[in-house]
Amino acid sequence: MTAVDAPTLLAEVEQRIAQLAAPTGPHPVQAAAARAAAGGKLLRPRLVMAAAGRSADRDAVVAVAAAIELLHAALLVHDDVIDGDEERRGEPSVAREARDLAAEAGLAPARAERLGLAAAIVTGDALLVRAIASLGSLDAPSALRSRVLGIVTRAMVRAAEGEHDDVLLAGATPDHAAIDRILEGKTADYSFRAPLELGAVLGGRDDAAIAALGDIGLRMGVVYQLRDDVLGVFGDEAITGKSTLSDIRAGAPTLLSALASRDPAWASVASHYGDPGADEGAAARVRHVMRGSGALDEVERRIADGGDEVRALLVAAPVEQSVRDELLQILARCVERGR
Amino acid sequence: MTAVDAPTLLAEVEQRIAQLAAPTGPHPVQAAAARAAAGGKLLRPRLVMAAAGRSADRDAVVAVAAAIELLHAALLVHDDVIDGDEERRGEPSVAREARDLAAEAGLAPARAERLGLAAAIVTGDALLVRAIASLGSLDAPSALRSRVLGIVTRAMVRAAEGEHDDVLLAGATPDHAAIDRILEGKTADYSFRAPLELGAVLGGRDDAAIAALGDIGLRMGVVYQLRDDVLGVFGDEAITGKSTLSDIRAGAPTLLSALASRDPAWASVASHYGDPGADEGAAARVRHVMRGSGALDEVERRIADGGDEVRALLVAAPVEQSVRDELLQILARCVERGR
Numbered sequence: 251m252t253a254v255d256a257p258t259l260l261a262e263v264e265q266r267i268a269q270l271a272a273p274t275g276p277h278p279v280q281a282a283a284a285r286a287a288a289g290g291k292l293l294r295p296r297l298v299m300a301a302a303g304r305s306a307d308r309d310a311v312v313a314v315a316a317a318i319e320l321l322h323a324a325l326l327v328h329d330d331v332i333d334g335d336e337e338r339r340g341e342p343s344v345a346r347e348a349r350d351l352a353a354e355a356g357l358a359p360a361r362a363e364r365l366g367l368a369a370a371i372v373t374g375d376a377l378l379v380r381a382i383a384s385l386g387s388l389d390a391p392s393a394l395r396s397r398v399l400g401i402v403t404r405a406m407v408r409a410a411e412g413e414h415d416d417v418l419l420a421g422a423t424p425d426h427a428a429i430d431r432i433l434e435g436k437t438a439d440y441s442f443r444a445p446l447e448l449g450a451v452l453g454g455r456d457d458a459a460i461a462a463l464g465d466i467g468l469r470m471g472v473v474y475q476l477r478d479d480v481l482g483v484f485g486d487e488a489i490t491g492k493s494t495l496s497d498i499r500a501g502a503p504t505l506l507s508a509l510a511s512r513d514p515a516w517a518s519v520a521s522h523y524g525d526p527g528a529d530e531g532a533a534a535r536v537r538h539v540m541r542g543s544g545a546l547d548e549v550e551r552r553i554a555d556g557g558d559e560v561r562a563l564l565v566a567a568p569v570e571q572s573v574r575d576e577l578l579q580i581l582a583r584c585v586e587r588g589r
Numbered sequence: 590m591t592a593v594d595a596p597t598l599l600a601e602v603e604q605r606i607a608q609l610a611a612p613t614g615p616h617p618v619q620a621a622a623a624r625a626a627a628g629g630k631l632l633r634p635r636l637v638m639a640a641a642g643r644s645a646d647r648d649a650v651v652a653v654a655a656a657i658e659l660l661h662a663a664l665l666v667h668d669d670v671i672d673g674d675e676e677r678r679g680e681p682s683v684a685r686e687a688r689d690l691a692a693e694a695g696l697a698p699a700r701a702e703r704l705g706l707a708a709a710i711v712t713g714d715a716l717l718v719r720a721i722a723s724l725g726s727l728d729a730p731s732a733l734r735s736r737v738l739g740i741v742t743r744a745m746v747r748a749a750e751g752e753h754d755d756v757l758l759a760g761a762t763p764d765h766a767a768i769d770r771i772l773e774g775k776t777a778d779y780s781f782r783a784p785l786e787l788g789a790v791l792g793g794r795d796d797a798a799i800a801a802l803g804d805i806g807l808r809m810g811v812v813y814q815l816r817d818d819v820l821g822v823f824g825d826e827a828i829t830g831k832s833t834l835s836d837i838r839a840g841a842p843t844l845l846s847a848l849a850s851r852d853p854a855w856a857s858v859a860s861h862y863g864d865p866g867a868d869e870g871a872a873a874r875v876r877h878v879m880r881g882s883g884a885l886d887e888v889e890r891r892i893a894d895g896g897d898e899v900r901a902l903l904v905a906a907p908v909e910q911s912v913r914d915e916l917l918q919i920l921a922r923c924v925e926r927g928r
Contacts (some may be wrong), residue, residue, distance in 0.1 A: 274743075277750040322870040329715060332707045352757065361759065361863075368671045369755040372749035375667060378717050379745040383738040386725020399722040404613070410711035411616040417707040418691065420700065485604065523701075 256299060259312065263295045266316035270380050271323075278351075282344050282373045283380075287323045289339050293580070294318045294445045298549035300576035301449025301463050303569070309330035310390055310452050314398060317381045318445055321402070324377035325409060325440070331370045332417060340491060397451050405444035412436030421501030421524025430445060430472075432503060437478075438471025446577075455569070462567045466560055466577070473556040474584040476549055480502040481587075483537060484546065498533050499526050506540055506549050513543030557585040595638060598634050598651065603636045605655035609719050610662075612885040617690075621683045622719075626662045628678045632919070633657045633784045640788025640802050642908070647900060649729055653737060656720045657784055660741070663716035664748060666778070670709045672839060679830060684709035736790050744783035751775030760840030760863025762850035769811075771842060776817075777810025785916075794908070801906045804880045805899055810878070812895040813923040815888055818843040820926075822876060823885065837872045838865050845879055845888050852882030896924040 271287030273280035296313035297480055302311045317572035330343040337343060342350065349366030357365065385402060388395050407435070410437025419428060450460040481490050482497035483506065497504070501524020519539050522532040540546050562583055564574045610626030612619035634654035640651045668674070669682040674683060682687065688705030696704065724741060727734050751774025758767060785806035794855040820829050822845065831874035836843070840863020849855055858878050861871035879885050899920055903913045 265852060274746065275750075277753070279749050279753050280746065325714075329709050331702070332710060334703075356710045357757075361756075361875045363671075365756050366761075368753055371667050371713075372752045374710075375664075375713070375717060376746050376749045378714060379721055379742055382718055382721035382725065383742045386721065386727075386738050387731075388725075389731065390729065392726075396726045399725045403718055407613065407619065407715050410618050410715045411614070413711050414616070414618050414704075414707055417700075417704050418696075420703075527834075586905070 259299060260292060262312045263315045266312050267319050270316055270384050272319055278466050279373050279376060282369060283376050286327050286344055286373060286531050287320055290319055292319060294322055294441055296580060297445035298449040300573055301446040301548050302453040303373050303573055306453040313388055314452060317384045320377055320381035321451060324374045327370055329373035344373050359583060398448060401444050401447050405440035408435045408439040419503035422503060423508050424503045429505050429508050433472045433475045434468060435477045438468050442471030443467035459568045466563050469556060469560050470581055470584060473553055476505060476553045477584060477587060479506050480549055495533050498523060506545055509545035510540045510543045515539045553585055557581060598638060599631060601651045602654045605651050606658050609659055609723050618712055618715060621708060622715050625666050625712060626659055628659055631658060633661055633780055635749055635919060636784035637788040637914055640785040641792040642912055645792040652727055653787050653791060656723045659720035661715055661792055663713045663720060666709055666713035683712050696873055719798060722921045740783050744779035747774045747778040748841055758842035761842060762847055763842045768844050768847050772811045772814045773807060775925050777807050778816045781810030782806035798907045805902050808895060808899050809923060812892055815844060815892045817922060818845050818924060819888055834872055837862060837875050838867050845884055848884035848887050849879045854878045854881060896920060
């Protein structure tokens with residue numbers, strides 16, 4: 251595997267994802283699963299590929315990269331249910347599509363709503379099962395396979411905890427330790443740490459290198475999530491494709507909101523943060539306090555510092571220069587990205 | 590493995606389930622997962638054990654039996670969310686417990702409700718991942734492991750479809766084909782066909798025997814579900830531990846309701862079937878039509894005929910007499926059971 255054929259490899263990963271999610275029957279749940287699996291940015295597969303390096307078994311890398319993206323798709327389907335989000339990747343969410351189809355077919359609103367809930371939960375379940383089962387069918391030595399499954403299980407349990415805490419602490423002003431747990435739990439482990447560890451394991455790296463890449467992944471993931479939190483409130487909707495109202499309406503427990511809430515001016519906007527009916531005017535006032543309190547600057551500083559930290563760790567990491575280069579590129583996109 | 594030490598084996602399966610679901614950290618999601626995994630009747634492990642016979646690898650049988658029970662626990666957690674059920678096995682459901690704790694901690698009702706939803710979805714996810722990952726770590730030849738995972742994946746996708754259809758067709762009067770799909774999909778495949786196939790595969794049986802046991806399982810599962818449907822409306826709550834109102838309130842699309850709905854008298858009670866506010870008086874009228882229309886008799890006849898069919902297939906099945914005996918015992922409990 252060389253860096254040169256990375257696009258080819260990525261195309262293979264996409265093909266494998268489509269295969270794993272392909273309907274085996276005509277049921278609408280299967281069609282929904284196939285749609286939910288398509289169209290991701292393949293960030294996680296890229297991380298697996300980067301950490302695996304050029305000497306890893308190509309088939310194993312494709313299989314694991316595809317599985318990790320499919321897991322991500324499953325979590326997104328469930329996340330949309332939990333957050334009540336109606337759109338995903340510019341399309342209706344699974345729950346909304348099922349609900350709308352049911353309503354068109356004549357079901358009463360409450361029944362159509364329940365069908366949307368059911369459809370999204372079972373579609374996510376079907377994707378989860380297929381993703382993990384594909385890892386279990388990995389054609390690899392038993393010790394390697396168990397290690398892969400162990401990493402994925404840990405990351406998924408962590409993601410479950412992070413998702414729970416994200417809802418539990420919505421609208422609250424969590425302390426620093428809780429913020430760290432959310433940042434690391436919800437995204438950083440399964441989206442960065444686990445993919446880098448998986449790639450490292452597939453690349454046959456030693457335990458020190460696996461641990462180093464895992465640590466780098468966790469820190470990259472935190473930077474990514476901090477950037478995501480900023481874009482969620484201050485981003486350009488035309489570029490991010492996401493509403494800059496939804497985090498405010500949900501009262502997302504972010505570092506941004508936690509820092510801003512320590513400013514006396516927060517009292518004047520606290521009731522908007524976590525108010526499902528918050529409008530653009532309310533959001534503008536929240537943003538004003540987030541800026542004026544210095545919270546935005548502080549988060550930007552932590553993003554920059556976190557990026558520097560990762561760069562320093564990468565330089566010292568026991569991996570090839572090509573791996574460093576690829577991860578630096580991905581890091582740059584995480585830190586500087588506009589979407 | 591002998592029939593004599595089946596209780597010992599079952600104790601090992603319970604131990605393994607507890608291990609698989611044991612918390613690896615102090616988070617409430619992990620505690621919820623451990624609780625949700627405990628206390629099942631172990632019907633599915635019993636079926637795996639019965640079909641495996643005495644020459645199967647003991648460790649593999651325990652591992653697969655435990656995984657299949659854990660999958661069942663995961664599906665129940667998600668099923669309770671979909672059905673809005675507040676109790677499971679005499680305890681608060683995961684969603685209700687999380688919601689009540691959040692409300693006690695001072696969260697507003699809507700936020701506490703959303704936390705309950707989040708907690709139950711991610712708890713089910715964590716159980717699903719652990720169950721499938723444990724099958725992927727099975728210490729068995731690659732072909733055997735893939736076959737195990739293939740069976741489980743098929744059954745889980747089928748269960749997802751059945752759960753969806755159960756909600757889609759609630760309150761409706763589905764045709765016979767749809768009823769069959771629900772009966773087979775929601776329970777019969779993952780609860781009976783798959784466990785028997787898995788046991789047969791672990792027992793090293795040939796394809797004809799695996800197919801025969803799978804077919805027997807599917808039919809046993811249909812009988813089980815028909816009995817469950819009858820108990821859901823006519824059962825003794827003190828014995829079943831389940832309300833005989835909930836199927837009526839949910840408008841469960843059962844053979845019982847489909848047959849009754851063909852009687853002219855159904856028009857007088859149709860509005861109660863699927864009415865979340867239906868009371869004991871309304872339920873009594875629904876039961877009266879189900880009896881008077883002959884629907885109950887017809888379902889009882891199908892349960893009896895289905896049981897006879899399974900018995901005949903078992904006699905002809907290419908398996909040992911001890912396997913036949915154990916499956917006949919389980920069948921008897923499915924047909925005659927009061928809970």
